[in-house]
Structures are given as C-alpha cells and as structure tokens.
Amino acid sequence: TQTVSQSDAHVTVFEGDSVELRCNYSYGGSIYLSWYIQHHGRGLQFLLKYYSGNPVVQGVNGFEAEFSKSDSSFHLRKASVHWSDSAVYFCAVRRTGGYKVVFGSGTRLLVSP
Amino acid sequence: GGIITQTPKFLIGQEGQKLTLKCQQNFNHDTMYWYRQDSGKGLRLIYYSITENDLQKGDLSEGYDASREKKSSFSLTVTSAQKNEMAVFLCASSIVRGGSQNTLYFGAGTRLSVL
Numbered sequence: 068t069q070t071v072s073q074s075d076a077h078v079t080v081f082e083g084d085s086v087e088l089r090c091n092y093s094y095g096g097s098i099y100l101s102w103y104i105q106h107h108g109r110g111l112q113f114l115l116k117y118y119s120g121n122p123v124v125q126g127v128n129g130f131e132a133e134f135s136k137s138d139s140s141f142h143l144r145k146a147s148v149h150w151s152d153s154a155v156y157f158c159a160v161r162r163t164g165g166y167k168v169v170f171g172s173g174t175r176l177l178v179s180p
Numbered sequence: 181g182g183i184i185t186q187t188p189k190f191l192i193g194q195e196g197q198k199l200t201l202k203c204q205q206n207f208n209h210d211t212m213y214w215y216r217q218d219s220g221k222g223l224r225l226i227y228y229s230i231t232e233n234d235l236q237k238g239d240l241s242e243g244y245d246a247s248r249e250k251k252s253s254f255s256l257t258v259t260s261a262q263k264n265e266m267a268v269f270l271c272a273s274s275i276v277r278g279g280s281q282n283t284l285y286f287g288a289g290t291r292l293s294v295l
Contacts, residue, residue, distance in 0.1 A: 076220075099282040110184070110270055110286030111223075118282075157222065161282055166211055166230055167238065168274075168284060172222035 069094035069160050073171035081179050082150055088143040088174045090158030097163040100141040102132055105155045105173070114156075117141060118163075128152070153178045182207035184287035186271050191292045195263040201256045201290045203271030212254040213272040213284065216240055223270065229254055258292070265294040 070093040080086050092100065099118050103111040115126025122134040132143045141158060158171040184205045193199045205212065210231050215223040225238030227246035235246055245257040254271060268291050272284040 073222075101282065101284075103284070103286075108288075110288045111272075111284070112286070113283045116282060159284075166228060166236070166274075167225060168213065168282075169225070170215075170223040 069098065069162060069169050071158050071160050071169055071171035073156075073158055073174050075174050076172070077175045077177070079177045079179065080148055083147050084178075085146050086144065086148050086152075086176065088156050088158075088176065090141045090143065090171060091139050092141065092158075092160050093139065094160060094162065099161045099163065100132075100134060101159045101161075101168075102126065102130070102141075102143050103157045103159060103170075105157065107154070111157060114143070148176075148178045150178045150180055152176060182209075182285070184271055184273060184285055186269075186287035186290050188290060189288070191290055193258070193261040193292065193294050195261060195294060197258075197261045197294075199258040199261055199292070201258075201269050201271075201292075203254045203256070203287060205252055205254075205271075205273040205285070207273055207275075207285060208251070209273035209275050209285070210251070211274045212248065213274070214238075214244075214246060214254065214256045215270045215272065217268045217270055217289070219266070226256065226269075261292075261294040263294055265292065267292055 072091045101116040102114040155173045213228040214226040224240045229248040232251045268289045271287045
C-alpha cells in the first residue's frame with residue numbers, strides 16, 4: 068500500500084520569501100510522484116511530476132520539486148512566492164503500471180503581502 | 181484542450197436520499213476517477229474506471245455506486261445520504277499511455293450538503 072504524508076497542514080510566508088512544502092511517501096516499488104495545486108473553490112491542477120532521471124523537476128510558475136530516494140521525499144519549492152500562490156498543495160503517488168492515485172492530506176500555503 | 185464538466189455544481193439532499201453526480205470529459209481519456217474531499221482534508225478515492233464499462237473500488241467505496249457506460253462519462257451515486265454530510269466530490273481523468281500519463285485533469289467539483 069502506498070501512502071503519502073504531508074506533515075505541514077499550514078504554511079505562512081511573506082511575498083518574496085522562499086518556501087518548501089514537504090512530502091514523504093511510503094512505497095518500495097517504482098512510482099510516479101506529482102504535485103497539484105487547488106485554489107479556493109476549484110478543482111486540482113497539475114504542477115509537476117517525477118518518474119526517473121534528474122531528481123529535480125521543474126513545473127509551472129517557478130515551482131520545482133526534488134526527489135530523494137534515501138529520504139523517501141518529494142519536496143516542492145519556490146524561490147520567491149507571490150500572493151497568487153496562496154492555495155492548497157497536494158502531493159500524489161501512483162505505482163508504475165497501476166491506476167490508483169493516492170493523495171496526501173494537503174498543505175495550505177498562505178502568502179501575506 | 182479539453183474540459184471536465186461536473187453536474188450539478190451544488191447538490192442539496194435529504195437524509196436517506198439516493199443522489200447521483202455526473203461527470204463528462206472531452207479529453208478522450210481512458211481512465212476516470214471519483215474522489216471525495218472533506219473540509220480541510222485530503223482526497224479519498226471512491227471509485228475509478230480504467231476504461232469504458234470497467235469499475236474499480238477505491239478506499240471509500242462503501243455507500244457509493246458508480247457507472248461508466250461511455251468512455252466520456254462517469255457517474256457516482258450516493259446510495260443513502262447521511263444527515264449533516266458535507267463534502268466536495270471531485271472527478272478526474274487521465275490517459276493510460278503517452279507523455280501526459282499519470283497527469284490527472286480535474287473538474288471543478290460537486291458540493292454536497294445533506295439536511
């Protein structure tokens with residue numbers, strides 16, 4: 068069974084700050100890892116994903132994530148946040164060859180002006 | 181580009197009522213999903229469908245039925261609404277192969293309230 072843990076329910080930063088949202092997974096096999104963003108009242112939108120190769124993947128709007136097999140982590144980062152980045156961020160995992168996608172509990176990011 | 185349309189946007193039901201939520205996608209995607217999102221919580225998988233006429237139970241399938249009679253549509257039925265239940269139901273779709281494999285595309289959700 069694959070599980071995804073997002074340890075921070077809420078993160079608050081100021082505009083222009085850097086931010087890291089943490090994601091840890093539990094699964095021994097080959098997996099896809101993804102991050103999604105959900106603005107208030109909307110569905111989720113894809114940000115980026117990792118399967119293999121360079122452990123640092125770039126996504127939209129300046130987001131990047133780094134995969135670490137040793138730490139079982141896939142943390143999301145942004146160097147300089149904007150107020151419009153305020154949203155809930157979800158980490159997700161899918162076993163290679165499978166169809167079931169498991170999501171973490173989400174991290175609510177609030178960017179203060 | 182494509183779109184996922186969920187209807188209705190808001191659904192108010194009575195305790196014990198059978199309620200049906202609909203989802204349509206024009207991506208021509210093979211796989212479709214239904215997730216439940218409770219306030220302040222993550223997404224829990226209710227049902228998914230790998231292709232037309234296929235149904236697979238997720239972690240939260242008890243109390244729900246699903247139907248995938250066409251590739252483009254996936255409906256979810258709450259078999260007996262629970263009093264004071266409030267949640268958002270999210271539909272998503274994905275292709276099986278290709279560059280966008282593993283990317284889920286979501287609808288805007290159906291917000292359920294049970295009186």
